[in-house]
Amino acid sequence: MSSTVDDQGTTQALREEVAHLQERVRELERELVEVQAHANDAVAEWEERAYWLDRWHIDLNALMRYSGASRVRALLRAIRAPLRLARKAIRAMRA
Amino acid sequence: MSSRETTANGRPARTSVVIPVKDGERYLEELLDALARERPHEILVIDSGSHDRSREIARSAGVELLEIDPSDFGHGRTRNLGAERTSGELICFLTQDATPCSGWLQAYREAFTLDERVGAAYGPHLARPDTSPMIARELEEFFATFSPDGAPHVQRRGDATFLSNVNACYARACWQEIRFRDLPYSEDQAFGADLLSAGWSKVYHPGAAVLHAHDFGALAFMRRYFDEYRGLRASIGHVEPIGVRSAGDVRRLVGADVRWMSEQGYGAGERARWTGRSLVHHGGRKLFSALGSRSDALPATARRLLSAEGSDYKPVSAPGSAEQPDGRLLNVPSTHYPARTKAHEYQPIARILAGGAAPLSQAIPGMSERERLHLAFVIPPFSKGSGGHNIVFQLVHRFERAGHTCSIWIDDPFRQRRHEWPAFVRGSIREHFAPVHAPVHPDYANWYGADVVIATGWQTVYPVLGLANTRARAYLVNDHEPEFYPTSLESRWAAQTYRMGLYGVCGSPWLLKLYRETYGGEGECFDYGVDHRIYQPQAVERHPATVVYYCRSTTPRRAVALGVMALHELHKRRPDVRIVTFGERYPMDMPFPYEHVGVASAEQLSWLFSQGTVGLCLSMTNYSLIPQEMLACGMPCVDLQGASAESVFGADGPVELSPFEAVALAEHMERLLADLDLWERRSQAGIAFVAGRSWDRAAEQVEGALRNALRVRETRSAPLVR
Numbered sequence: 001m002s003s004t005v006d007d008q009g010t011t012q013a014l015r016e017e018v019a020h021l022q023e024r025v026r027e028l029e030r031e032l033v034e035v036q037a038h039a040n041d042a043v044a045e046w047e048e049r050a051y052w053l054d055r056w057h058i059d060l061n062a063l064m065r066y067s068g069a070s071r072v073r074a075l076l077r078a079i080r081a082p083l084r085l086a087r088k089a090i091r092a093m094r095a
Numbered sequence: 096m097s098s099r100e101t102t103a104n105g106r107p108a109r110t111s112v113v114i115p116v117k118d119g120e121r122y123l124e125e126l127l128d129a130l131a132r133e134r135p136h137e138i139l140v141i142d143s144g145s146h147d148r149s150r151e152i153a154r155s156a157g158v159e160l161l162e163i164d165p166s167d168f169g170h171g172r173t174r175n176l177g178a179e180r181t182s183g184e185l186i187c188f189l190t191q192d193a194t195p196c197s198g199w200l201q202a203y204r205e206a207f208t209l210d211e212r213v214g215a216a217y218g219p220h221l222a223r224p225d226t227s228p229m230i231a232r233e234l235e236e237f238f239a240t241f242s243p244d245g246a247p248h249v250q251r252r253g254d255a256t257f258l259s260n261v262n263a264c265y266a267r268a269c270w271q272e273i274r275f276r277d278l279p280y281s282e283d284q285a286f287g288a289d290l291l292s293a294g295w296s297k298v299y300h301p302g303a304a305v306l307h308a309h310d311f312g313a314l315a316f317m318r319r320y321f322d323e324y325r326g327l328r329a330s331i332g333h334v335e336p337i338g339v340r341s342a343g344d345v346r347r348l349v350g351a352d353v354r355w356m357s358e359q360g361y362g363a364g365e366r367a368r369w370t371g372r373s374l375v376h377h378g379g380r381k382l383f384s385a386l387g388s389r390s391d392a393l394p395a396t397a398r399r400l401l402s403a404e405g406s407d408y409k410p411v412s413a414p415g416s417a418e419q420p421d422g423r424l425l426n427v428p429s430t431h432y433p434a435r436t437k438a439h440e441y442q443p444i445a446r447i448l449a450g451g452a453a454p455l456s457q458a459i460p461g462m463s464e465r466e467r468l469h470l471a472f473v474i475p476p477f478s479k480g481s482g483g484h485n486i487v488f489q490l491v492h493r494f495e496r497a498g499h500t501c502s503i504w505i506d507d508p509f510r511q512r513r514h515e516w517p518a519f520v521r522g523s524i525r526e527h528f529a530p531v532h533a534p535v536h537p538d539y540a541n542w543y544g545a546d547v548v549i550a551t552g553w554q555t556v557y558p559v560l561g562l563a564n565t566r567a568r569a570y571l572v573n574d575h576e577p578e579f580y581p582t583s584l585e586s587r588w589a590a591q592t593y594r595m596g597l598y599g600v601c602g603s604p605w606l607l608k609l610y611r612e613t614y615g616g617e618g619e620c621f622d623y624g625v626d627h628r629i630y631q632p633q634a635v636e637r638h639p640a641t642v643v644y645y646c647r648s649t650t651p652r653r654a655v656a657l658g659v660m661a662l663h664e665l666h667k668r669r670p671d672v673r674i675v676t677f678g679e680r681y682p683m684d685m686p687f688p689y690e691h692v693g694v695a696s697a698e699q700l701s702w703l704f705s706q707g708t709v710g711l712c713l714s715m716t717n718y719s720l721i722p723q724e725m726l727a728c729g730m731p732c733v734d735l736q737g738a739s740a741e742s743v744f745g746a747d748g749p750v751e752l753s754p755f756e757a758v759a760l761a762e763h764m765e766r767l768l769a770d771l772d773l774w775e776r777r778s779q780a781g782i783a784f785v786a787g788r789s790w791d792r793a794a795e796q797v798e799g800a801l802r803n804a805l806r807v808r809e810t811r812s813a814p815l816v817r
Contacts, residue, residue: 057516
């Protein structure tokens, strides 16, 4: 009689374990769906922004690897600084 | 020491060095001094008519000197002679301007111990201090590719065939088996290719270095490249590409030189001077290389003038004189071609047929019922106006609206559309087909799995079978593609895709019947949709006698010649009928006057179909979207009798079905034009027929099929948790 009770207890425990595992699988599935959707969205968003770059075959990373590119950037920065100063001065004078 | 490095009695393998020389006094003394320090067993200098002190230098160095007539010289021939006149188990070849660095010979001895079948070894060419930056950089970068980690590397069949007699060493057994071909140039490249084809290996050893110089003026350099590429054409069949993109190549090379000079600490003035030289060097080289590899098309005088050696040699094999790798002459004209490593066209198919499909992921209970699925569509490259792609993108758009995650993977194994970058491709889909959100992937490098991966054409089935991390595979069958080909590999392989266990989602009952009954596949069918926002009768008066013909001559299944014959017959009977064609970019010659619309947008077509009286759209396989779109605009159309159209529209439905015959087609068009009651009945039946067909409904049907594909997996797989 006591062994039957034990068997029922074991079966019940196993059922609970299975239900728990099934719930865990569903949870992981939901997570996977979310992760894939986010990854997809991220790539799609990037492609949306890169349309014209891809259309014109412009690889900005490759372009900026040229030694001349950093010099052009430095030159632009150098030009920008006095321009900002001048703009600031004009605004101050107008005020 | 291993047995290849030493002889049976334990002494080092006997080494001979052969140096062909002509007017080589500049570096010869230095070279022989360096060789003396390396202590080979034997040094042979072969002089072919020097006018300088070369012979005197060789004699005073105490090395063996062999003098030959200049007319007897040949790069392959003379080296074969040198090998025959020496006795070493290892035979090294140097050019007169290549000075071995310390440890050179020991490195070669070591190279032959690295593999049982090493037939040859070679080492790097280091720039001399006065070498131009263009050459110095190229030497450095070129040899670095053979050994990124700085260690010796064994190269076998399928690897780079490069071998250079500026500095190389051969196992006598290998040389005896292969021998140098009697070529005016590039005999070493030919040997490298032949050696690998014959099952030998070769070794690149960074320790077997020489100092090497090519100090020529700009023009002399170009002419040498002409000779070199003429030799490459003769030895390995290489033809140097040249075109608009070559300007970009030259720009990149000059940029690389400038960067290299900066890294090496060249001053600004020197950099500027060498940048100009670099431009001339690379530009000239590109041009002369291209000319050299095409010199068979140049007149003999031009070949002589462009050659540094003044030779008018034409790089083609003379009939009956093709020398084979084993040195025998064939009695019939033939040319030897080495093995190529370039991927052949159908490698993905071969891979699947040989290795089988990638295993599917474990089935998860309830996966077919999950609200949101990840659906991956593998599509062939496309152009604007492609009906098959329109079906895919309309479905993707609806699936996304239903909350599913979709991704699009372009299968372009031949890289035909490599100039179309992914964001642009995605933009084109959105502009010409449907506003999909899905990202576009140009290949499978970033494949991250899916619930269902969907093949959309026969070629895509093979790569789909190779994709792992997916729970089910489905096949969107829009046509019976084996019929697109004559008896061929393609027709066989296309038919085979229907037997590969993918769950079929077929574009008509006719296709489903074929899929199930002929090929034993499992699947279901769906109804193509119509975009009712676009395709509807427009507020415009319908012309009383206009035939609108879908004339896609590039698609053989559209039976365009039959359509033209039918229209010709109709024109003879009813010269008043206006004929308008669309679907092809360019007009074609037709024996009657007509108007050509070209590849029109959906909106333009809806106006055209709303003004036309009768449509003509022929399909010899599955029906297409166009008859439905014509019907949606109230224009009845004529198609061919046959299983496909009848299985969809019925024998006496909205579409006038004609036998496969030009006169019969003309009669059916004429009947529809003349019989107003018939026209009205067909027109009304057409509008009623397409009313129930929408892309939303098609997407529901396809979604149901994809879920069934998952269900099949669930029921047939071992459960994850019992």
